Amino acid sequence: MNVSTSALSLTVADVDASRAFLCTHLGYQVAMADDGFASLTREDAAVDIVLLRKGTEVLPAEQRDREATGLILALTVTDLAAEEARLRAAGAPITMPLREEPWGERLFQMTDPNGVVVQLVEWAAADGTEDPALRVITPAAEHVTVSPNATMTGLAAPSRGSAELSTWTVAMEAGATGPEHSVSREQVWTVTTGTLEVTCDDRTEKVPAGRTLVLPADRIRRIHAPERAEAHVAMRADGVASVPGAEGTRELPWAR
Structure with missing residues:
Protein backbone atom coordinates (compact mmCIF):
# COMPACT_ATOMS: atom_id res chain seq x y z
CA MET A 1 0.00 0.00 0.00
CA ALA A 124 11.40 16.34 23.84
CA ALA A 125 14.18 14.35 22.19
CA ALA A 126 14.15 10.74 23.41
CA ASP A 127 17.08 9.22 21.51
CA GLY A 128 19.83 10.50 23.79
CA THR A 129 21.26 12.85 21.15
CA GLU A 130 19.89 16.00 22.76
CA ASP A 131 19.30 17.12 26.30
CA PRO A 132 15.48 17.45 26.66
CA ALA A 133 16.10 20.73 28.52
CA LEU A 134 17.95 22.17 25.53
CA ARG A 135 15.98 24.67 23.48
CA VAL A 136 16.94 25.78 19.98
CA ILE A 137 15.08 28.96 19.03
CA THR A 138 14.54 30.05 15.45
CA PRO A 139 13.56 33.70 14.85
CA ALA A 140 10.12 33.99 13.28
CA ALA A 141 7.95 36.77 11.88
CA GLU A 142 5.64 36.71 14.91
CA HIS A 143 8.63 37.57 17.15
CA VAL A 144 9.37 40.84 15.30
CA THR A 145 8.28 44.24 16.65
CA VAL A 146 8.64 47.31 14.43
CA SER A 147 8.65 50.77 16.01
CA PRO A 148 9.18 54.14 14.29
CA ASN A 149 12.86 54.03 15.29
CA ALA A 150 13.95 50.39 15.30
CA THR A 151 13.08 46.79 14.55
CA MET A 152 13.38 44.30 17.42
CA THR A 153 13.57 40.56 16.73
CA GLY A 154 12.96 38.44 19.81
CA LEU A 155 15.24 35.46 20.40
CA ALA A 156 15.25 33.85 23.87
CA ALA A 157 12.31 34.72 26.13
CA PRO A 158 10.10 32.91 28.68
CA SER A 159 7.43 32.36 26.01
CA ARG A 160 10.08 30.68 23.86
CA GLY A 161 11.77 28.44 26.44
CA SER A 162 14.15 30.53 28.57
CA ALA A 163 13.73 30.73 32.33
CA GLU A 164 15.58 33.90 33.35
CA LEU A 165 17.01 35.79 30.39
CA SER A 166 15.71 37.48 27.28
CA THR A 167 17.80 38.25 24.21
CA TRP A 168 16.89 40.06 21.02
CA THR A 169 18.41 41.96 18.11
CA VAL A 170 17.87 45.64 17.37
CA ALA A 171 18.20 47.11 13.87
CA MET A 172 18.18 50.90 13.37
CA GLU A 173 18.38 52.83 10.11
CA ALA A 174 20.83 55.72 9.67
CA GLY A 175 19.63 58.81 11.53
CA ALA A 176 17.14 56.99 13.75
CA THR A 177 16.93 58.03 17.40
CA GLY A 178 15.01 56.20 20.08
CA PRO A 179 13.04 58.02 22.81
CA GLU A 180 14.45 58.77 26.24
CA HIS A 181 13.56 55.94 28.61
CA SER A 182 14.86 53.77 31.42
CA VAL A 183 14.66 50.02 31.98
CA SER A 184 14.31 48.34 35.36
CA ARG A 185 17.02 45.74 34.63
CA GLU A 186 20.63 45.95 33.48
CA GLN A 187 21.05 45.48 29.73
CA VAL A 188 24.10 44.32 27.78
CA TRP A 189 24.33 45.58 24.20
CA THR A 190 26.84 44.16 21.70
CA VAL A 191 26.97 46.16 18.48
CA THR A 192 27.32 43.80 15.51
CA THR A 193 26.98 46.22 12.57
CA GLY A 194 27.66 49.95 12.24
CA THR A 195 27.92 52.32 15.20
CA LEU A 196 25.52 53.40 17.94
CA GLU A 197 25.70 56.62 19.94
CA VAL A 198 24.37 55.95 23.44
CA THR A 199 23.64 58.73 25.93
CA CYS A 200 23.17 57.76 29.58
CA ASP A 201 23.18 60.23 32.48
CA ASP A 202 24.43 63.03 30.20
CA ARG A 203 27.38 60.94 29.03
CA THR A 204 27.52 59.95 25.35
CA GLU A 205 29.59 57.07 24.00
CA LYS A 206 30.13 55.94 20.43
CA VAL A 207 29.98 52.15 20.33
CA PRO A 208 31.26 50.63 17.07
CA ALA A 209 30.72 47.08 15.85
CA GLY A 210 32.52 44.53 17.99
CA ARG A 211 32.19 46.54 21.22
CA THR A 212 29.87 45.77 24.14
CA LEU A 213 28.05 48.33 26.27
CA VAL A 214 26.57 47.71 29.73
CA LEU A 215 23.56 49.91 30.53
CA PRO A 216 22.71 49.99 34.26
CA ALA A 217 19.17 49.62 35.49
CA ASP A 218 16.88 52.61 36.04
CA ARG A 219 19.09 55.14 34.23
CA ILE A 220 17.71 57.45 31.56
CA ARG A 221 19.20 56.59 28.18
CA ARG A 222 18.78 57.53 24.52
CA ILE A 223 20.15 55.56 21.56
CA HIS A 224 20.99 57.10 18.19
CA ALA A 225 22.24 55.46 14.99
CA PRO A 226 24.47 57.84 12.98
CA GLU A 227 24.66 55.05 10.40
CA ARG A 228 22.69 51.88 9.90
CA ALA A 229 23.42 49.67 12.92
CA GLU A 230 22.48 46.38 14.52
CA ALA A 231 23.02 45.10 18.05
CA HIS A 232 22.37 42.05 20.19
CA VAL A 233 20.77 42.77 23.59
CA ALA A 234 20.54 40.61 26.73
CA MET A 235 18.48 41.35 29.86
CA ARG A 236 16.71 39.63 32.71
CA ALA A 237 13.31 38.68 31.36
CA ASP A 238 11.28 40.68 33.90
CA GLY A 239 12.59 44.09 32.88
CA VAL A 240 10.08 46.86 32.11
CA ALA A 241 10.56 50.32 30.58
CA SER A 242 9.62 53.78 31.87
CA VAL A 243 9.40 57.08 30.00
CA PRO A 244 10.18 60.36 31.83
CA GLY A 245 7.00 62.28 32.57
CA ALA A 246 4.72 59.31 31.83
CA GLU A 247 2.92 57.24 34.44
CA GLY A 248 3.36 53.49 34.78
CA THR A 249 5.71 51.07 33.08
CA ARG A 250 5.72 49.34 29.71
CA GLU A 251 6.54 45.72 29.00
CA LEU A 252 8.98 44.90 26.22
CA PRO A 253 6.92 42.50 24.07
CA TRP A 254 9.95 41.09 22.23
CA ALA A 255 11.46 40.08 25.61
CA ARG A 256 8.40 38.20 26.94
Missing part, protein backbone atom coordinates in the same frame (compact mmCIF):
# COMPACT_ATOMS: atom_id res chain seq x y z
CA ASN A 2 1.29 3.45 -0.93
CA VAL A 3 -0.49 6.36 0.80
CA SER A 4 -0.06 9.58 -1.18
CA THR A 5 -2.02 11.84 1.16
CA SER A 6 -4.37 11.63 4.14
CA ALA A 7 -7.44 13.46 5.40
CA LEU A 8 -9.58 13.51 8.51
CA SER A 9 -13.33 13.77 7.88
CA LEU A 10 -15.31 15.50 10.64
CA THR A 11 -19.11 15.66 10.82
CA VAL A 12 -20.17 18.88 12.57
CA ALA A 13 -23.31 20.92 13.08
CA ASP A 14 -21.82 24.16 11.68
CA VAL A 15 -19.28 23.71 8.88
CA ASP A 16 -18.64 27.44 8.53
CA ALA A 17 -17.73 27.81 12.23
CA SER A 18 -15.15 25.02 12.16
CA ARG A 19 -13.78 26.23 8.84
CA ALA A 20 -13.29 29.75 10.21
CA PHE A 21 -11.61 28.41 13.36
CA LEU A 22 -9.14 26.22 11.45
CA CYS A 23 -8.31 28.88 8.87
CA THR A 24 -8.01 31.75 11.35
CA HIS A 25 -6.00 30.06 14.11
CA LEU A 26 -4.21 27.14 12.45
CA GLY A 27 -3.40 28.42 8.99
CA TYR A 28 -5.58 26.02 6.99
CA GLN A 29 -6.73 27.05 3.51
CA VAL A 30 -9.92 26.10 1.69
CA ALA A 31 -9.21 23.69 -1.19
CA MET A 32 -12.88 23.09 -2.06
CA ALA A 33 -16.18 24.14 -0.55
CA ASP A 34 -19.92 23.83 -1.15
CA ASP A 35 -23.06 24.03 0.92
CA GLY A 36 -22.47 21.88 3.99
CA PHE A 37 -18.97 20.84 2.88
CA ALA A 38 -15.41 22.16 3.05
CA SER A 39 -12.06 20.57 2.25
CA LEU A 40 -9.14 22.23 4.05
CA THR A 41 -5.42 21.83 3.57
CA ARG A 42 -2.04 23.22 4.59
CA GLU A 43 1.21 23.33 2.65
CA ASP A 44 3.12 21.33 5.28
CA ALA A 45 2.68 17.82 6.72
CA ALA A 46 -0.55 18.57 8.58
CA VAL A 47 -3.41 16.21 7.79
CA ASP A 48 -6.05 17.54 5.39
CA ILE A 49 -9.47 18.07 6.96
CA VAL A 50 -12.89 17.48 5.40
CA LEU A 51 -15.86 19.11 7.14
CA LEU A 52 -19.33 17.67 6.52
CA ARG A 53 -22.57 19.09 7.90
CA LYS A 54 -24.48 16.77 10.21
CA GLY A 55 -27.37 15.11 8.37
CA THR A 56 -25.87 15.40 4.90
CA GLU A 57 -27.00 12.72 2.49
CA VAL A 58 -23.44 12.21 1.28
CA LEU A 59 -22.90 10.01 4.34
CA PRO A 60 -24.45 6.57 4.82
CA ALA A 61 -27.73 6.79 6.72
CA GLU A 62 -26.28 5.29 9.90
CA GLN A 63 -23.53 7.96 10.02
CA ARG A 64 -25.45 11.12 9.14
CA ASP A 65 -26.33 12.20 12.67
CA ARG A 66 -23.00 11.37 14.29
CA GLU A 67 -20.76 14.26 15.29
CA ALA A 68 -17.00 14.55 15.88
CA THR A 69 -17.04 13.96 19.63
CA GLY A 70 -14.45 12.11 21.67
CA LEU A 71 -11.89 12.86 18.95
CA ILE A 72 -8.67 14.87 19.26
CA LEU A 73 -7.00 16.44 16.24
CA ALA A 74 -3.31 16.42 17.26
CA LEU A 75 -0.72 18.48 15.38
CA THR A 76 2.99 18.28 16.21
CA VAL A 77 4.64 21.70 15.96
CA THR A 78 7.93 23.44 16.73
CA ASP A 79 8.27 26.28 19.27
CA LEU A 80 5.13 25.24 21.12
CA ALA A 81 5.34 28.00 23.74
CA ALA A 82 5.38 30.66 21.02
CA GLU A 83 2.34 29.07 19.37
CA GLU A 84 0.48 29.07 22.69
CA ALA A 85 1.34 32.74 23.23
CA ARG A 86 0.27 33.65 19.68
CA LEU A 87 -3.06 31.86 19.94
CA ARG A 88 -3.83 33.20 23.41
CA ALA A 89 -3.15 36.75 22.19
CA ALA A 90 -5.46 36.11 19.22
CA GLY A 91 -8.28 35.09 21.56
CA ALA A 92 -8.30 31.42 20.57
CA PRO A 93 -10.35 29.22 22.96
CA ILE A 94 -7.55 27.46 24.88
CA THR A 95 -9.33 24.87 26.99
CA MET A 96 -6.27 23.07 28.41
CA PRO A 97 -3.24 25.24 29.25
CA LEU A 98 0.29 24.35 28.21
CA ARG A 99 1.71 21.50 30.28
CA GLU A 100 4.49 18.92 30.14
CA GLU A 101 4.01 15.20 30.76
CA PRO A 102 6.67 13.02 32.51
CA TRP A 103 7.30 11.11 29.28
CA GLY A 104 8.47 14.24 27.43
CA GLU A 105 5.27 15.41 25.72
CA ARG A 106 4.45 19.12 25.91
CA LEU A 107 0.95 20.09 24.81
CA PHE A 108 -2.06 22.36 25.07
CA GLN A 109 -5.59 22.09 23.70
CA MET A 110 -8.21 24.28 22.06
CA THR A 111 -11.86 23.50 21.37
CA ASP A 112 -13.56 24.80 18.26
CA PRO A 113 -17.19 26.05 18.14
CA ASN A 114 -18.42 22.53 17.27
CA GLY A 115 -16.59 20.88 20.17
CA VAL A 116 -13.71 19.54 18.07
CA VAL A 117 -10.61 19.34 20.30
CA VAL A 118 -7.36 20.46 18.66
CA GLN A 119 -4.16 19.54 20.46
CA LEU A 120 -0.80 21.13 19.63
CA VAL A 121 2.13 18.95 20.68
CA GLU A 122 5.90 19.22 20.96
CA TRP A 123 8.12 16.28 21.93
